[in-house]
Amino acid sequence: MPETQATQPHVGLFATCLMNVFRPNIGFATVQLLERAGCRVSAPQQQTCCGQPAYSAGDDDAARALARQLIAQFEPYDYIVAPSGSCMGTVHKYPEMLRDDPEWGPRAKALAAKAFELFTFLTQVRKVNIDARYEGTFTYHDSCSGLRQLGVKQQPRELLSSVTGLSVSEMDDAEVCCGFGGSFCVKYPAISEKMVDDKIRSIEASGADTLLGGDLGCLMNMAGRLRRKGSKVRVWHAAEVLAGATDGAAIGEEEAR
Template identity: 55%
Template sequence: MPNAEHQPLVGLFVTCLADMFRPTVAFATVRLLEQAGCIVEVPEKQTCCGQPAFNSGDRKTTQDIAKMTIEAFDGYEYVVGPSGSCIGMLHYYADLFDEGDPWKARAEDLKARAFEITSFLVDKLDFDKISAQYDGTITYHDSCSGLRQLGVKQQPRKLLSKVDNLELEEMEEAETCCGFGGTFCVKYPDISNRMVSNKSEFISASGADTLVGGDLGCLLNMAGKLKREGKSVEARHVVEILAGMLDQPAIGEADADKYALAKQV
């Protein structure tokens, strides 16, 4: 940590999918940030990063959402979220405004403050005091935006290496897209299916019992495929493991009681 006295004020970018599908991911992110000495707040005015509009070519709507998000996170030293894709979108805001537009400068400013959670902990805070245990072998999927736009590759692995009992078995083509692609998976369902089928094979072949990644969109896609194929591999977001928040069943697994029962059986 740069300064033991200083407690960075972090605005949590929750992300739509964590908010709606898997609040545990947002709670785990908060826990990790607090463990790393940050003060975490959750700005009310945030919704979505705007990616669906951006990737559908609707620049006007994207700009409106960008302005709202920029305002929502004014005054925070850092903006951190559990997704390379959504934080990557925050980084694109600067491209939405013309040179000389005051919003451009504000967007650039947001870009400099916005981080994906594992990259923030490792690159910005140099934090690695993970106190968690995971009894299993995981394999890690590198989601595209985090990997290629934000350079997230070693950071999650570095943090995972601090988790007791956890073993990492890399799969083949860990860096190949899973076929989610936001609206792509519903616009081109059969191509997306081929891509996620390939992924599912590589995941199985790794021999891992848990698939871990840093983006819920990709995880929902891959978990949904693994479950449809009747595979026993479970899927979890990396922060759940790092924060030791494993009370919820893994993504797409049966409800808690049944889950506990099944585990016993």
């Protein structure tokens, strides 16, 4: 029987900071994909940062405060889903961050159990069929947090294999860091620049005309470097391609429009 609104899973969309500020189109694409997967989608208005920058900087008190706020916002939903392995990886750290808190520790564990990166949710929870078209050849960058913390590797490729007109040409070192690393690129700019230049060479050597990925920070880093190098490779979040939301400017092209 088809699901009714009353029986559809209610998903809380975690609108990550970078997406909210720099690339709302990813959020709109995510909502489309979730709704096509038979979900009701809401975006809690009081949600804030997941706490990753504070946690990475060693400000545990600030990170825990942000974690508690996010837990409270998303507890009412059947699932919490984000188009970012980096942010969702942080949510999965909440049980450890709050392990000594008798109230929030169990709540953190319960939220982490229903928290999913978008492509994992679509393939493993909802088992969707993709109906989209994109003419081109893509290469895929595996972001560090999604890959190593959440095991996001085959899920986006499985979904992209169903996109009409799209073929794949895997780059060498697809699993190697692009050099963004949140505050890493600010603290160690010379090392970060070398890493992204190595990544750009791998992208260009693949022969692909399109770079896809699942974390906006990485994609912005690589898109900016590609443009500065005069590359014609276009950069999209994979959710945008899967949703058919590629009519506008690609990542890194916004300022030219």
